[in-house]
Amino acid sequence: MKTPSGSRLTRSSPAPLPENASHAPSSPARAALEAVLARTGLSIEPREESALLRRIGRALEPGARDVPDEVFRTALCAVRRKRWTSRLMDLTRREGRIWISREDMEQATATITDPVAPDPVLLGALETVMAARFRELGDTPQAALDAMQADVLDTGRVLSAAQTARLAEAIANAFDMRERDRFIGGARETEESRARREEALARTAQSRRENEEQRLRTWEASLVRFADVPRLLHCSHREALRWIAENRIPVARRIRQKDGQELWEFDPTELASLRHNLSEWRKGSAEGFERGEKRGRERRDTHELPPPPKVGKNVANSVIARVAALDRYAGHFRTARALERRITLVTGPTNSGKSHTALDALARAESGLALAPLRLLAHEFRESLAARGVEASLSTGEERIKVPGSRHLAATVEMCPFSNPVDVAVIDEAQMLFDPDRGAAWTAAIMGAPARHLYILGAPECIPMVRRIAELCGDPVDEISLLRKSPLRAASSSVRLHDLKAGDALIAFSRREVLDLRAALMERGRRVAVVYGALSPEVRRAEAQRFNDGQADILIATDAIGMGLNLSIRRVVFAALRKFDGRQTRDLTVQEVKQIGGRAGRYGKHEDGIVAVLADAGSPRFIRQHLEAAPVPPDELRPLVQPDADIVRAIAEEIGSDSLYGVLARIKRAVLRPDDPNYRLSDMEQPFAIASALEGVEGLDLSQRWTYAMCPVDDRDNGIRRLVGWAADHAIGVRVLPPGTGRLPPPERAGREELERAEKRHKRLVAWRWLSLRFPEIYPDREEAEDTTRRLNDWIESVLRQQSRTRTRKRGE
Template sequence: MARKRNHLTTDILADALHRLGIGAAAVDREALRLRMDLPELNGFVEDETVAAALRDGGARRAFAETGVAALRSTIPALRSEPGRDDDRVWRLRVSIPLLDDGRLDLRLDVPPGETAAEILEEMALGNDPARRLDDLRAALAETAAEREGTLRRAVARLRELIRDDLHEIGADAPTYIAPLDRTLRARVFTPSPNLAHAIGDTLKTVRTRAKVVAREESGRRRLRDRVGFGGYIDKFVPARRLNRRIVFHMGPTNSGKTYAALEALARAQTGTYLAPLRLLALENYEALLERGLRAGMVTGEEILGEPDPSHTARTIETADLRHPVDVAVIDEIQMLSDPDRGWAWTNALFGIPANTVIVCGSDDALSHVRRAAEAAGESLDVVTFARKTPLVALDAPVPLESVQPGDAVVAFSRRAVHENRETLVAAGRSVATIYGALSPEVRRAEAQRFRDGEAEVLVTTDAIGMGLNLGPLKRVIFSAIMKWDGTATRALTNPEIRQIAGRAGRFGHQDEGHVTATDDASLGPIRDALAGAPTAPAADTRFYVRPDLIAIEAAALELGTASLAEVLAHFSRATFYDGSAFQPSEMEEALEAARAVDKARLPIREAFAFAVAPIDRRDAISKAVLDRWVQARAAGASVPALRASVDGELDGLERTVKLAAAYLWLGRRFPDTFDEVEATKLLRSRANAAIEAQLRKTASQRVAARRRPRAMA
């Protein structure tokens, strides 16, 4: 009923806009209704009231675009983020030192106070960041003093406890202070009835840990640091030279968190965007170009764009950890916890040399990001984003025969995707198909067919979870909630369900997104996940790391070996001491590859490149091709471009595309050996075209023959 009243209200607002000579389509009437605080109308609204609301909204938007930044530069302690409609939510950052020399700042974000709020409102309505500036400073100083006064006893007690600890620790005081400082720099407290207790409880645990660290025998710690990853953070010298600020854009899919980060990136003089997928790197490279920026793209396989770009889009494994930039955006930060690829996010989070590092991801990653900021001794600000459209779990399952245009059916294996695809095509639906074995180019083309309506239904794996614009997608239907993770078949985690389900109901296309399954048994876990049920805490919360070439060559020299397999085995078992914040990435596949590459007796840096080359090591044919390439490199021979037919079956074409990508990846590292790059690019393009042609041809070829007299609903 409320929704019906709201529709009536927006229709009445449309009439008022027409009387004012303003096209109703040009105004977000629902936002205007909320700004005017009109729950319902009885048939009329004064034109001047609407005009005034429009003027206020315009002034607030203008102030958000220019005035907020000017005011922040004048009063850095003021914090601002978008509120409802065009309003701003203001906070005052209050810093209270806990040591006599001004160190160990306790940071609070508090409302600016009634007087300051009135002045900020006047500034917004007049788009004048200089209006009553001295009055604003005085009001904020009064608010800060009042807040410090309420915590005076708690702060005095904390200071006394810290002084006692320092007396007990003695000469190791700097070692004790460092973790306390990191914790405080990574945390901002907000007002609550039990704020003093919350601060005390937070620091009690950290103080205990800091004393243990300070007492640890320093010689043994230095020795472990030299042979392992104890000094991992410090090895990123360019990043450590900067006083980096980490900002976590935290929110679910379809919340605008990445869009806001890219807006900040585009405004910066220099910057980089780090993507989990080549497809995302390509899309954001194109977005940077469209903004008129001097942009470039770097992936493992290719370099595009300007020779000396001001802004780059990169796959995260190719992050430039040497050259400083103003802003870096790290997308899908929750990938930190991935055993195979998490090392790349760890490297970027600790090592990207940027004044501001904006990380984007779900709230599941908050503990990781906060611990990283603490470990690096850097400040952390968390900006929370809410989903722009509701995501609703349906009450009933939707079997395949009831799938409708605009639906996506999700499975978790290539075989299951094709089975679902065949069932839907036979039943009269035209389909687009996306799964991980398809190249980024084909996935993009299939997504485009779905967006354009050429394909009614999308049949996919969790490959849709990142990096695809799926426009009209309204319902996500899980045909399974179990997946093979490379080790075992397991249930999807709640974050995984939310990530995939969140692609439904894209803002600007749908009013809300719907999520369901093809069977009753799967509905419960989906409802729990969408309701925000937490995932059980991970047993091991350390950061994944992988040795780089410098570490590998140093270890080879220390161990007196030329065997890459021996060096990797050393890193996996001997370099992580108890209490380390780091752990080795999943190395079994790399170790197996290293043992094979060692037979060719290549220099260890070359062996490492071949061991991590991006091929499907589960595929015997691909492994045999890589072995031939290794032998050619060892013999000093060049490797000709791939020779393959583009008239075969899908699995063969997919293999051709992957091997072509691996050839190009190796060609960037060994251009004298892999010297037929253009021919390989041409083959990859032809194979991609053949895959897309097959998918198009079979997307609806049986529709005419099998279409039932009554179409599916």
């Protein structure tokens, strides 16, 4: 007979003993193992012996040298579960049943009581588990199928039509359907239709992208070098150089050479359109030039942009740049430029009280605006104003709370209202100006916040960048530098895991590391709270509260701890001194160590803050050197910028295209030179990827496409693919219903895989709610989505509160 893994079992002899066993008395556990093997006729593999001896030893009564057969069979089944799970993984993956998770398989093998169970027994146990799971997923077979498909999509995979039919068959069996054939056939047909639609969308998108790229290549191929300019304009070499210097002749494209020089190219169509100006240019006097300069100054003073020349579809990159005006980005914010703004820059390390003075001034003002980097912080700003007697409205990407009569608003930075003047505005965490993904939002907020008095709060590293932005805006700056309220020092030695104490925060740099450390500490009997980026703001706040209230001894967090949460931490312990930043794995920077480590020693709670490193994770010297280091001057002082909806529309109109992909491609090529002295163009990688995928969707206008391109999705779980599906439904007028919670098992039985699924469902709901605020007719039932979000948050919070689950399972095995 063979086991599921293929190894042969013999029922006639016990496991072989070590060579010296005959010369030494057997231990009680070994004696019991030999006896039960001889009695049952079962055999074991050498690799199973140690685990079995431990389990039998725990089961033996004092003085006993034998165990009942059933105790042995139960122990042997427990030892073989891992192998059985691997066997089920092999069998299901061969059949393409990718919707079955490892936790499903582990749950199935836990029910098996025959230690020599063959494949049919394993598969039967799995079918029973899956049937129960399907029934938990929804009240109807269709609801279960939809939830299962969504879960698979969250893993980055998509079921084929054949796999969908196989899944539908299993669900039909679980629900004991009468019309199972119709259900299975309908599921297959729906999946085939979806696949055809996606294929058509992809073909259309590819064709449109190629057309846009070909149009751009055709135009670029038509460009001429400087040597051809005099001939095409009918002017001299010297005149051409002078007129280029005077910006009368636009350079269509500048190509930087390896030696640092620039190769200039010009649009012959545009050159031809300028010929009628030559006589005026030649006879133009200094007075005429001065009049032109005066008109230019007047336009700048009134924040009016000069009208771009109209040169048809093949518009020069220089014209696109002038339309976008990103090289004059400050002038884009007309309301702010019309105000006499004053900036107060308040800088200091973590725990220096930067926000107190600014919030007091905001509360005293008749109207005001508080801009935060996170939805959680926007809520805290609103609560801080309420504590000062001021009721404020709230505006975040996915949430609106309107307080009638209120003239104060708390919002996330991306939601800054640029057209409503206020007396005072506060912008927090200004060091985010350097963030490659979100830095452009801080540039826009600081340049465009329509406030007469603007408070900017941040770490000392942001000072030169804020000064630069203020200079570009023409705003005066007052600077306030604050010191930390309580001392911060580096620990002299590293800390071992078992030496962590109540009030410590352990810092890791991935979700997996956080949960691994949580499991390790829970096995040691410690009460743990966790904070990481995939958790919703509500759950992060609840976990922080558990830690602050003493319901959890230790907080384990990613660098999400470094922003926004009020935490009573005595000591910060780094579990790693290197992190993956999305591009590379690197050492922590001075600013990161200070920002995260600075959370230790909250003023009024602890006399000082201590920053340490976990044993074997790095050197305490690294921490000390980084805490003592002076602020590192930034490598780049040009603020990041990116277009908004108005700029996108203007460029689309100029190039005569309704393709968002084409517009963004031109922006990336043309709007800002790499060596522009004032600004850098944000890479806009995700909006560009979404715009590219949306090219195949007919029926959405440019503004709607731009809105979808700004939607917060995570492409690691097929977020862009799902977004395009929603957009395609939108284009044909089909309502997109809110996502559900999917399967939520009892929190005490939830594992990591189920927790991760719930976190991904929450992200899906965030994107849906974001879109529902912008397209309420297409994304209805917002209240249902908010109820679903609350249920998910409550469930996730309950899972994280299960402090003893891991220890109990370990002891029971």
